[in-house]
Amino acid sequence: MHTYIIVGGVAGGAGTAARLRRLDETCRIIMFERGAYISYANCGLPYYAGNTITDRSRLFVITAQEFQQTFNVEVHTEHEVIAIDREANTVTVKNLKDGSEKNCSYDTLVLSPGAAPFKLNVPGADDKAIFPVRSVSDIDAVVAKLQQPNVSNAVVVGGGFIGLEMAENLKERHMQVTVVEALDQVMNVIDYDMAAIIQQHLRDKGVRLIFKDGVKSFSRTDKGLIVKLMSGTELNTDLVILSIGVRPDTAIAQKANLELGRNGAIKVDQYFTTSDPSIKAVGDAIEYPSPISGLPVSVPLAGPANKQARLCADAIVKGTCRPYRGTIATSIAKVFDMAAASTGLTGKQLTHAGIEYVEVVTHAGNHAGYYPGSRNLTAKILFSPVDGKLYGGQVVGYAGVDKRIDVIAAYISKDGTIDDLADFEQAYAPPFSSAKDPVNMLGFIARNHIDGSGKTITWKQISQLKEGNAVLLDVRTEDEHELGAIEGSLNIPHTQLRSRLSEIPADRPVVVYCSVGLRGYVAQRLLLQNGFREVVNLTGGYKTWEVVKEEIKQLQGEYMQKEKESTESAAYDYSRKLDACGLQCPGPIIQLKKEVDRMAAGERILVSATDPGFAKDVRSWCNLTGNRLISFTNDSGGIEAIIEKATALSTTSGNQQVQVKQNPSATLIVFSNDMDKALASFVLANGAAATGQQVTMFFTFWGLSILRKRNPGKVSKDFMGKMFGMMLPKGMDKLSLSKMNMVGMGPLMMKSRMRSKRVDQLSEMFAQAKASGVRFVACQMSMDIMGIKAEELLDGIEIGGVATYMEAAAVSTVNLFI
Ligand code: FAD
Numbered sequence: 001m002h003t004y005i006i007v008g009g010v011a012g013g014a015g016t017a018a019r020l021r022r023l024d025e026t027c028r029i030i031m032f033e034r035g036a037y038i039s040y041a042n043c044g045l046p047y048y049a050g051n052t053i054t055d056r057s058r059l060f061v062i063t064a065q066e067f068q069q070t071f072n073v074e075v076h077t078e079h080e081v082i083a084i085d086r087e088a089n090t091v092t093v094k095n096l097k098d099g100s101e102k103n104c105s106y107d108t109l110v111l112s113p114g115a116a117p118f119k120l121n122v123p124g125a126d127d128k129a130i131f132p133v134r135s136v137s138d139i140d141a142v143v144a145k146l147q148q149p150n151v152s153n154a155v156v157v158g159g160g161f162i163g164l165e166m167a168e169n170l171k172e173r174h175m176q177v178t179v180v181e182a183l184d185q186v187m188n189v190i191d192y193d194m195a196a197i198i199q200q201h202l203r204d205k206g207v208r209l210i211f212k213d214g215v216k217s218f219s220r221t222d223k224g225l226i227v228k229l230m231s232g233t234e235l236n237t238d239l240v241i242l243s244i245g246v247r248p249d250t251a252i253a254q255k256a257n258l259e260l261g262r263n264g265a266i267k268v269d270q271y272f273t274t275s276d277p278s279i280k281a282v283g284d285a286i287e288y289p290s291p292i293s294g295l296p297v298s299v300p301l302a303g304p305a306n307k308q309a310r311l312c313a314d315a316i317v318k319g320t321c322r323p324y325r326g327t328i329a330t331s332i333a334k335v336f337d338m339a340a341a342s343t344g345l346t347g348k349q350l351t352h353a354g355i356e357y358v359e360v361v362t363h364a365g366n367h368a369g370y371y372p373g374s375r376n377l378t379a380k381i382l383f384s385p386v387d388g389k390l391y392g393g394q395v396v397g398y399a400g401v402d403k404r405i406d407v408i409a410a411y412i413s414k415d416g417t418i419d420d421l422a423d424f425e426q427a428y429a430p431p432f433s434s435a436k437d438p439v440n441m442l443g444f445i446a447r448n449h450i451d452g453s454g455k456t457i458t459w460k461q462i463s464q465l466k467e468g469n470a471v472l473l474d475v476r477t478e479d480e481h482e483l484g485a486i487e488g489s490l491n492i493p494h495t496q497l498r499s500r501l502s503e504i505p506a507d508r509p510v511v512v513y514c515s516v517g518l519r520g521y522v523a524q525r526l527l528l529q530n531g532f533r534e535v536v537n538l539t540g541g542y543k544t545w546e547v548v549k550e551e552i553k554q555l556q557g558e559y560m561q562k563e564k565e566s567t568e569s570a571a572y573d574y575s576r577k578l579d580a581c582g583l584q585c586p587g588p589i590i591q592l593k594k595e596v597d598r599m600a601a602g603e604r605i606l607v608s609a610t611d612p613g614f615a616k617d618v619r620s621w622c623n624l625t626g627n628r629l630i631s632f633t634n635d636s637g638g639i640e641a642i643i644e645k646a647t648a649l650s651t652t653s654g655n656q657q658v659q660v661k662q663n664p665s666a667t668l669i670v671f672s673n674d675m676d677k678a679l680a681s682f683v684l685a686n687g688a689a690a691t692g693q694q695v696t697m698f699f700t701f702w703g704l705s706i707l708r709k710r711n712p713g714k715v716s717k718d719f720m721g722k723m724f725g726m727m728l729p730k731g732m733d734k735l736s737l738s739k740m741n742m743v744g745m746g747p748l749m750m751k752s753r754m755r756s757k758r759v760d761q762l763s764e765m766f767a768q769a770k771a772s773g774v775r776f777v778a779c780q781m782s783m784d785i786m787g788i789k790a791e792e793l794l795d796g797i798e799i800g801g802v803a804t805y806m807e808a809a810a811v812s813t814v815n816l817f818i
Contacts, residue, residue: 002027004316005091005106007081007252009033010040011302012112012283014067015309021071023317029073030104032093034080035135038064043302045139046162049146050169059136084109084256086276108278108316111253111266112309115246115284115300120157124218129225130240133162142241146173151238154178155227157215159186161333163243164198167207168336170241178208178235180215180227182244184555189331189342190394193361193459193544196551197378197396198340203554204615205336211555246300248285261287265298270323271315272308280316282308291326291413292345292391293353299329330409332402341405344392344412350382357392358385360445360456361540363516364438366400371430375399378540379438381408381418381446388418388450393442400433407439418446445517445539453528454521456539459548462486462511465536470509475523476542480515486545489513494523501530513538513545557632574604574630574642581610587760588614589621590768592643593690596627601647604630609639617687618643624664624691665694666814667805670703673728675735675747675762678706681818682765688814689772696808697769698800700779703818704788705729706762707778712792721787728786731794732762770796777805 004020006013009031017031031038039061047053064075076093082101083092090103117132119125131142145151154170156163159181167177179186179202185195186202186209199209213229218240220226227235248265250258259267259275265287272280283305287298304327314321332341350357359382365374377397383390393408395401411420422443426433436444448454457465462472472489474481481491492500494514504510510532514520520537527535538545578595580588588609595605607618615632618641622629630642666688670681685695699707710731717725729735737746754761760768770776777800778793790799809815 002107003105004029004108004110005081005104006031006110006112007091008112008114008283009035009038009064009075009077010042010112010114011305012114012285012309012312013110014039014062015306016110016112016280016282016313017067017073018071019310019313020317021073023313025072029071030106031067031073031075032079032081032091033064033075033077034096035137036077037136038062038067038075038077040136042134045133045136046165046169049133049139049142049166050172052169052172081252084252084279086256086279089278106278108280110312110316111250111274111279111281111285112283112305113249113252113285115298116249117242117246118244120215120242120244122215122217124220127218127220127225127240129238130218130242132242133166134246142239145239146170146175152176153224153237154239154241155180155235155237156241156243157227158241158243158245159183159209160243160245161187161189161331163241164202164335165333166241166243167202168205168334171205171207171336176208177206178210178237180210180213180229180235182212182214184211185551187333187340187342188348189329189346190340190396191347191359191380192551193540193548194340194378194380194394194396196547198335198338199551199554200547201336201338206610209554246284248287248298250285253281253285261296261298263287263298265296267296270325271320272312272324273315280312282312288324288326290345291328293349293355295353297327297329299327301327301329301331303327303330325413328409328412330405332405338396338398339401340394340396341401342392342394343405343409344390345382346392346394347382350391355391356385357382358446358449358456359383359458359539360442360449361458361517361544362438362441362445363540363543364441365434366397366438367432368430368434373431377401377404377438378544379404379408379442380540381421381442383418383446385450388446390416390418390421395438404437404439408442418443418450422447445521448521454524455536456517457511457536458539459545462538462545465509465511468509470511471505473504473510473512473523474542475512475514475519480542484542484546486513486542494519494526497523497526498530501527504532506532509534509536511536511538514541516541516543574606576603576605578605578607580614581608583609583611587611589617589690590686590772592618592621593625593692593772596625596643596645599645601645604642604644607639607641607643609641611639614639614641621691664692665696665808665812667696667698667809667812667816669698669700669805669815669817670706671701672738672818673702673705673735674738675732675750676737676739677818678703678732678735679762679765681816682762682769684816684818685769685774686765686772689769689774693814694773694775695769696775696777696805696812698777698779698805698808699797700782701786702728704778704782704786704793705735706732707776707793707797708788709792709794710734712789715789715792717787717789721789724786724788725792728788732766735762766794775808777808779805 006017017029041059044059064077068075078096080094081091082094090105092103094101117134154175154177156167156179159179167179170177185192187195213231216228216230223236225237250264253266261267266281268281268286274281284300287296290297311324328344330343361380363378366377367374375398379395382392390412395404421439426437449456474485474489474491475494477493512520512523524535524537580591626646628644630644632641668681688695705728708731740746777798780799780801
C-alpha cells in the first residue's frame with residue numbers, strides 16, 4: 001500500500017489529500033497540520049474580524065473529524081513536521097500538545113506549508129497588541145482585542161490586499177484606522193493610476209494613508225502603543241495589524257536541502273516534483289515560471305493553490321498527465337464599496353522582466369448608462385506593441401469588476417491578444433453590460449494604437465512630450481476646461497475643431513485629451529486627416545490624469561502633515577478651535593461661518609469635523625468667501641482644517657487669486673410640501689447663507705404648508721379655504737414623505753434617523769435659516785387660491801408676489817425650484 005504524507009492541512013494540503021483519495025481508495029494518507037484547524041477559509045478571516053461573518057463556525061469548510069470520515073485521511077492537527085529524512089523517506093513529527101516526537105515513513109511526501117507573514121525586526125515588535133493575520137487563532141486574538149474596552153485606534157502596517165481588507169473591517173468596527181505603507185501606493189498588484197482611485201476611496205471612507213514610510217520601533221507608554229515611523233511620525237494606537245507580505249514557510253524544505261528559489265520558495269517542475277522525486281510541493285510555498293515572463297514567481301493565492309492540489313494528486317496517481325501551466329496571478333479584493341482586480345503582469349513587473357509594453361485605459365459604465373444604476377469602472381490592459389499579445393489587465397470600480405477581469409484573465413492564460421478582447425462576445429442587455437463592453441473598448445483602443453490610427457500616451461509620458469514642445473489640446477467643453485485642465489493646455493471643444501484648426505500649430509506634435517479618451521480619439525482622427533502628422537491621445541483622459549495628480553498632491557500634503565506633526569511648525573498656528581464633529585452637512589459649514597464672523601481679520605481657526613462632505617465643502621466655502629485654507633488633513637475618519645479669516649475683499653487661496661463676490665444671492669422656490677423636499681430646500685438655503693449669500697425662499701402653492709402655524713387660533717375662511725385648510729398639513733411637523741410615507745411611518749423613521757445621524761430637524765433648520773438672515777416670502781396669489789390667511793403663517797414671513805421673487809432672482813447667481 002502506498003503511503004502519502006501531506007504537510008499542511010489547508011488549501012493545497014487538504015485539496016491534494018481529498019483528490020488523492022478520490023483517485024486511489026487503497027492508499028494510506030496521513031495529513032499533518034501545525035495549527036488547530038484544517039481546511040479553514042483564510043480568505044474569510046478579515047470579514048470575521050469586521051463582523052460581516054458573524055458565525056465563527058462558518059470559517060471552517062470541514063472539520064478534521066469530518067475530513068477523516070469522508071476521505072479516510074488520518075488527520076493530525078497541532079502536529080508539526082520538523083524534519084525530513086530524504087534518505088530514509090521519513091518525516092519527524094512533533095505533537096505540539098504534549099511535545100512528543102515520532103518518525104513516519106512515506107512513499108510520496110507532499111509539502112503545502114503555505115507562506116508566513118513577514119515579521120518586523122524592530123524594537124518592541126513582540127508587543128502583545130501586534131497581530132499577524134494568517135490563521136484562525138490570529139484572528140481570534142484580533143477579535144478578542146477588539147472586544148476589550150477603549151480599543152478605538154488601529155495601525156495597519158502594509159497596504160496589500162490583506163492589509164486593506166483588515167482596514168475596511170476595522171472601520172466596520174468603528175475604529176480609527178491608519179495604513180502605513182513603504183511604497184508610494186497601496187496594492188502593488190495594480191499600477192499607480194489604478195491604485196490612486198482606490199486610495200481616494202479609502203480616504204473618503206476615513207482611512208488615513210501614510211506612504212513611503214516604515215516602522216522604526218514600537219514602544220509602550222501610559223497612552224498605549226506608540227508606533228514610531230522612520231520619518232519621525234509617532235502614531236498612538238491600541239492595536240497593530242502586521243501585513244507587510246508573506247514569504248514561503250519552507251524551513252523544513254531548506255533543512256532537507258531541497259532546491260529553493262530566491263525568496264526561499266520550493267522549486268518544482270510541471271508535475272510539482274521538487275528536486276527530490278519522492279517529494280512534491282504545491283501552494284504558496286512553491287516557485288514556478290510565469291507563463292508570461294518566464295521568470296520564476298511564487299503567487300500566494302487560493303485559486304492556484306487549490307488547482308495545483310488537484311493536478312498534483314493527478315500527477316502522483318496517474319503519472320505524468322496534464323502538466324501545470326503556471327499562474328498568471330489573477331486576484332480581486334473588495335475595498336469598501338469598490339473592488340480592485342488584477343491579472344497578469346503590472347507595468348513595474350513588465351519593466352523588471354525587460355518586456356516592452358504599451359498600456360491603454362478606459363473609463364466606462366458597468367452596464368448601459370441609460371439603464372438606472374450604472375456605475376463607472378476603470379479598466380486597463382498592458383500588451384505587446386508589436387503583436388498585441390496580452391500581458392496584463394487591471395480593473396477598478398464599484399460593480400462588474402470581477403467579470404471584466406475574469407474575461408481578460410481567460411484570454412491572457414490562452415495567450416490571447418488585444419483582438420480577442422475586441423471580438424469578445426459578451427451577453428448583453430442594458431442591465432448587464434453595453435453593446436460595446438469595456439473589455440471590447442480596451443481591445444478597440446489597443447488595436448487603434450497598434451495600427452497607428454489612434455496612438456495613445458499615458459499620463460506619465462505627458463511631461464516628456466511637453467518638454468518636447470508638444471501642443472496640449474483639451475477638446476472638452478469650455479465649462480469642463482474651466483473646472484480643471486492640464487496646465488498649459490489649449491482648449492478647443494471637439495465640436496468646434498474643424499473651424500478652428502488654424503489655432504493649432506501644425507508643425508508641432510499634438511497631445512489631445514478629453515475627459516476619458518473618446519472625444520480625444522474623435523479629435524485625433526480629425527487632426528490626422530487634416531494634415532497634422534503627430535497626434536497622440538491621452539489614454540484614460542483627464543480623469544486618469546486628475547486622479548493621479550490628486551494623489552501626488554496628497555503625497556506631498558502628507559509630507560507637509562508629517563512635518564507638522566514632528567516640528568509643530570508655527571506656520572500652522574491658530575488661535576481658535578471649533579469642534580464640529582458629529583454634525584452633518586451643512587452643520588459644520590454653518591458653525592464655521594458663525595465662528596469666522598466673530599473673528600478678526602487674519603485670525604485663524606482649527607475646525608474638526610467628521611462629515612465626509614466637509615472635505616469638499618470647506619474648500620468651496622473658502623473659495624467663495626475669500627477666507628484662506630491654511631491646512632487640510634483628512635485622516636482616521638476625521639477632517640481638520642485651519643482657516644484664516646480674509647483680511648480684505650480680495651485674497652489668495654492656495655496659488656490662486658480669488659475675487660470675493662460682493663453680496664452673491666440665491667433664490668429658492670419651494671413648491672412642494674413633501675418633508676424630504678422641504679428638508680432639501682432648507683439644507684441648500686442654510687448652506688448658501690453660510691457662504692455669505694443673501695438667500696430668499698419663495699413659498700408657493702403646496703410649499704405654503706411648511707410655513708403654517710400648528711395652532712393659528714380662529715381664522716375666518718370661506719368654504720374652499722376651510723376645505724384646503726383641512727386637507728393641507730398644518731406646519732412643518734406634519735409633512736409627509738414623497739416616497740415611502742407608509743401612512744405616516746416614513747416621516748417618523750426619517751426623523752429618528754436624522755436624530756441618530758445628528759441632522760437638524762426641519763424646525764431647527766428653519767430657525768437656523770431665520771437666524772442666518774434668510775428671507776421667507778409667501779406667495780400672495782397661492783395664498784388667495786388656497787384660502788391661506790396671513791395669520792396662519794409663522795412669524796417673520798413676508799408676503800409677496802411674483803415681483804418680489806423676480807427682484808430677488810434677478811440678482812441671484814443660484815435659482816432653484818423645489
Ligand atoms: P495555507 O493555506 O497557508 O496552508 C498551509 C498550512 O500549512 C498552514 O495551516 C500551516 O499551519 C501548515 N504548516 C506549515 N508548516 C507546517 C509544518 N511544518 N507542519 C505542519 N503543518 C505546517 N487568496 C485568494 O486567492 N483570495 C483571497 O481573498 C485571499 N484572502 C486571504 C486572506 C488572508 C487573511 C490570508 C492569510 C490569505 C488569503 N489568501 C487569499 C491566500 C490564500 O489563503 C492562500 O494562497 C492559500 O491558503 C494557500 O494555500 P496553501 O495550502 O499553500 O497554504
